[in-house]
Amino acid sequence: MSTTRSRPLAVLLLASAAPVLAAALSGCTMGPEYVSPLPPIVESKSYLDNGAKVKSPLKVLAGTTSAEPDAQWWRVFRDPILSRLEARVAEQNLDVQTASLRLRESRAQLGTAAAAALPTVNSASNAYRMQYSQNGIVSLIPSSTFGGGGTGAGGGTGGAAGGSAASTLGNPFESYTAGFDASWELDLWGRVRRNIEASEAMVDASAEQRRSTLVSVLAELARDYVQLRGIQEQIRIQEANAKVNQDILDIVRTRAKGGLVTGLDVASASQQVEGIRANIPQLQQQETQAVDAIGLLLAEPPLTLSQELVPSKAIPPVPPKVPVGVPSSLIIRRPDIRVADAQLHAAVAEIGVAEAEFFPTVTITGSPQFNALDPNKVFRGNSLQYMNVGPSISIPIFDGGRLKSNLVLVQARQQEAAIAYQKAVLQAWHDVVNALAALKGDEGRRAFLQRQVADARRGLALARTRYTQGVDTFTTVLQNSQNVLGAEVNLSQATANISTDFVALYKALGGGWETTFPDKPVPPLDLAAVTVPQGDLALKPDAP
Template sequence: MGLKTVKLFSLLAASSLSGCYSVGPDFVPPTPGLPAVSFFGKPTPAVPPNPPFLPAAPDPHWWATFRDPALTRLEEEAVATNLDLQTATVKLAESRFQRGVTASAAFPTLNGNATYTRELLSQNGIVSLGKALTNGQPFVVPPISIYQPTFDAAWEVDIWGHVRRQIEAGDAQIHLSEDQRRDVLVSLLAEVARDYIELRGVQEQIAIANDNLKSATEIMELTRARVEKGLVTGLDVENAAAEVESIKAQIPQLHTQETVQMNALALLLDEPPGSLEGKLARAKPIPPAPARVPLGIPSELARRRPDIRQAEAQLHAATADIGVAVAEFYPSVKLNGSVGFNSLDLKNLWKGSSLQYTFGPSISLPIFEGGRLRSTLELREAQQQEAAIAYQKAVLQAWHDVVNALVSFRNEQKRREALKAQIGHSAQALTLSRARYVDGVTEFITVLNAEQTLFAAKQQYAQSATNVSTDLVQLYKALGGGWETTLPTEPLPSIVSELGPE
């Protein structure tokens, strides 16, 4: 088969991709059904001055709102080095390669073969029949050489869109892999921010515990001085000493949490345990949440959330698979051809008289498959229904995630303010109780209770401040923020080069 025939096959393949009918349903993007104005499913009431939530779309680099350079550096390093993200990137490359394998079925296949055979026929075999032509004399056939180069081509005409639907499903799988990678990226960015904020929160609690230890030690020394003066009994000293030891017992546990958080960040950055101590051991304030947070329009959530986009891509692929199953019911038409040269003498091999070829179409019609085709179609239709339900659940889950994050963020802010006020009152109560204890007006138990209340309030406030910031991180994650059009490039070539030749 010559070059002209190959070109003809390619033109027919291209025309089949554009002009033939594709059986099965065409994919129509589903409607998410999210509210258009408020995530709470009702019109927004009168907007107060400086509302905490803004209609503007969230910034893809939302972690910059915390104004913490260390956090920003960690986010950048995580995107460049995280192993889960690299795995998702390789899986995306795999889906693209798989799509290429599928798309190859739309074009002709051309194979070249060349054979050389040296053959000697048996004198007692079919050659012996030649004795009748030579009056019983031996009929001798010398050894012969057969030279035969050939080119074989075949192409299935995609009349019903069997291959085109497979390519469509392959494209949907690529989009699915892209959104899976985006989902990994969104989760990674949120996890880095959460671990970093919790690390700073633990360090804040360590500082508070050390301050509390200092204050409790001063109170213990005060009670000892009063015992030496005979003003109180040793019971006050023991109670004060017990409080000191109670605070000391909290500090090692907090240091353990600090190490765990550092190592969690190191794992996200593909670093060994303890590698971030030099960068993060020095305590810094908890990154504060901004006063106003952009949320965007609820109806746009489906375009931002990678999991919703994954569900839509899965539904698209399932719909295309129905078309593939429907096309199996129709006859398949193939064009087959073979061209080559055959000669017993090498010097005559490339002469026109040595040319031989075959060409012709073939048709295959399924008549009886034992119910395989019908069952396959019903299976694909059921899988499409499953994908549609999964899409609906993904949208509903996203809506719940955003509302829960909004409520948690807003209520934790109220709790933080109440704890801040409690600290002020508890500090004043401790000051007054100490003064009255020194004056001998009240018992030490009053001082001890006031001390414990203040210490607990400070720890709770630090935890609440941490929760406010981590709740904001969760809100940004629920909104699907934290990725852009440009993502890390596929590291496949470097990985293959590291593996080396087989």
Template sequence: MASRNMVHGTALRLLAGLGLLVGGCSVGPDYKQPSVWSPSSWLNHDKPGQAAVASTLDSMPPDPDWWSVFHDPELTALEQRVAAENFDVRLATARLAESRAQLRVTGADQYPSLTGTGRYERLKISDKEVQRGLTDAVGGLPVSAATASDIRAQAGRATVPPLDIWSDGIDASWELDLWGRVRREVESARANLQSSVEDRRAVLIARLGEVARDYMSLRGSQQQLAIARENQKTAQASLDLTRERFTHGLTTELDVQNAASQLDDVSAQIPNQEQQIAQQINALSLLLGEPPQALSRELETAQPIPPVPPAVPVGIPSELARRRPDIREAEAKLHAATAGVGVAVADFYPRVTLTGAMNFEALQARDLAFWPALAYNFGPSISLPIFQGGRLTGQLQLRKAQQQEAAINYQKTVLSAWRDVDNAMTAYAAEQRRHDQLALSVTAAQRALQLAQEQYRSGLQSFLNVLDAQRTLLAAEQQLSTSTATRSANLVQLYNALGGGWETAFPERAGQALVAKSAGAGKAPS
């Protein structure tokens, strides 16, 4: 038994040593990281002659937990749950696990394939076949006719007992990667894994932004509801005033009906606002993997819309490509497509495979441990494509076209990223200026309503002026509330465009470690 184990170990060491000696080249193009276009500084979004915005951009490095700039504990608590609870992030994590497993499957071709075998058979040969064979063989014997007849008679009665056949051993095969076909396949699979890492980060960023925007909308709707209820009180006070004046003969029933209509119009807005609040809470519940209304107790109490900070740290332009997962994902896909070209080129070259088998076979199990039971075979085989009907040429053309597509997609992704940033900065600055103007409008509308009410009480104006002033104030307050929520949401969109938010949940080192671990780290995967 010890001698047999020594033979097995020697064969494995020889096979591994041969792999170290055979170091082929890798055909096809080597991947080179593309250069990334970026401006020297952030584009100036303040037009000459317009008022400067209150919240300005700062070149300080942005906080990975960008939602902390709003200083809203509830928003922070929601954002911290997204990575673990959101269904889309969990699906992206499952796809990442698929890519990781695929890399291990592809990487297995770098190593010898060893299969242990063990077999037992009970074999019974046909007696008729044996008898016929013996009878036919008698004719060639140099014996007399009588002797031959006697031998034929005995051969006709011959039987063969069943046989027990025992065997165990190892079968091995290994393709020598002389042209780097397998290495290119592993390179492509590793790049695809990196693409999945970045895809998961991109999904996380999108959901972080969606939670923040829905949260801003929720707080905005709650503020809109508070405005409607406050205007309802004002309209009710106006109705009470007109009824009192009508009772004393100081006004007409027309003013009473107009005041009642205004009250009904304002009251009709309240159910719509309550519906929006419920839907927005449901949207946040779904984003966190919760059933409808699961967050009602947590979010139903109205809170102010989170304000924007005086300074917004956005970093420097050259860091955008490093932060944006979609750019990193597009680059990984370009890397995978480039390696795919190398695989297609290698298919034109011969494939050399080492095969071997070493078995111990015996009719009794106790004899398997002895040298005479040894049987083996080994040797190389080579295959060379001669005629494939244009399949290999078509495959190479396909891979080159896919590489060109990936390169174009990478360039488009980079420019799209800068478009997103530019649009987000423009929208953020513009909404701030709009918000300032709406704040002035609300102040003026409040003063106008106050004057209209005073003049109506004094009998200097009709009630129509009061109604117009109420409607103007309600519209101005609603627009200001919407602008406040939009301004905060635009800041969220800006941070989304800058690509931050994944550094804490899915840090870069963890992604690199995942790819390195899946690549095998120099060891044969099990």
């Protein structure tokens, strides 16, 4: 037996692959290296000081500091109900769960890309029985192949030997094979490495997209909660004004019985009361819708949160000091900026993948097997057989411009991703400044409305006194009553708007980070188990 046959298979594979392994170790990586771009904004002490010589009306905004905002910003409202609801969002919200599944998909795709850097090994074992036809190709085998062809009488010896060969090979026999097929593409030009890099960047993008979804849902829940409390405050205002105007109606009726006023004053006072009461059912409808909007964010059936949310509470107040940080910190907090950064990273890595396609592909393959006609001899050393062991090289020569067009495509996508990143950073800065402007504007409006409410209430009290004394007409009382109602409603809306502006500000700042997410989504909603309360769906009875 020759020395070559006695060598182990691993030695043969290593000897044949040594040149290409050396080339792989010294291989290069195509495409540019990614460096995260700096935010295209100017470092400054605040969002409202950009170094401009023109004085901005937002130059000084009372109640803001450059301190970094709290990730759990909703706690500054000091509302335990809101805090409990926000704590349930990451686990229960369906959009967050969907984003979690997309992150899982991205990680699976990364695993697929990473597998390309490792050898592929497939088992190839079989056992079969076969038989050759004696009248087929076996009959063409010369008798000399088996040592026949003697000089028997009439030369019959050779024919007998040939017949013996056909008879032997024509008998049924079994064959047993155990082995594997292996292949490994050498990443000489970094195509696989760049593809893994792009997949890792897309995993980062999916993770940040989930965080961005969470930030949006947290803000949406807080906004719905503030709007619910604002609606409940308006219901309280309507009920209080209905009671005040009911007292005025009682006074008018008493005066009418005494002949001091006409029935016109009674009709006007009664119309005012009924008009105010007519607003309450519509507000109760909005209250129900606001409760269900919060329930939908938490994947709860309709009216599930009614018992918790229907009891009226005050509109959550904005804290006196609002930390907003500095513009440069947005790149750390805003998930949409981090998504754009990761997508740009993936686009740059794809350029390396496209450039590597222009170069040869080197693959090491091998199919070692153990084969025997006797199953007891399959795994003996002399049963080893192998074929196609060694490197194969594929060189692109002509593809009709496909590779060049693909390179142009990925380069254009990289430029598009760079613009998207720049826009995301610029949009973030604008969002913060616009939210600050809205907060300042509504704070100023509320200050004027507070004085208006105080003046309207004093005017109504004076008009009632003058009317009771017979000095003034009921029209003056009616007008002042309407002024009080309108001013109080406007003040309530302005107060709710300030809290909503605060929520929008912290959404713009990228607030609402969460470190843990559920690995498994909650079970789907069982519609058969949903029960709707019988009777009137109004959450509150009409005012008397």
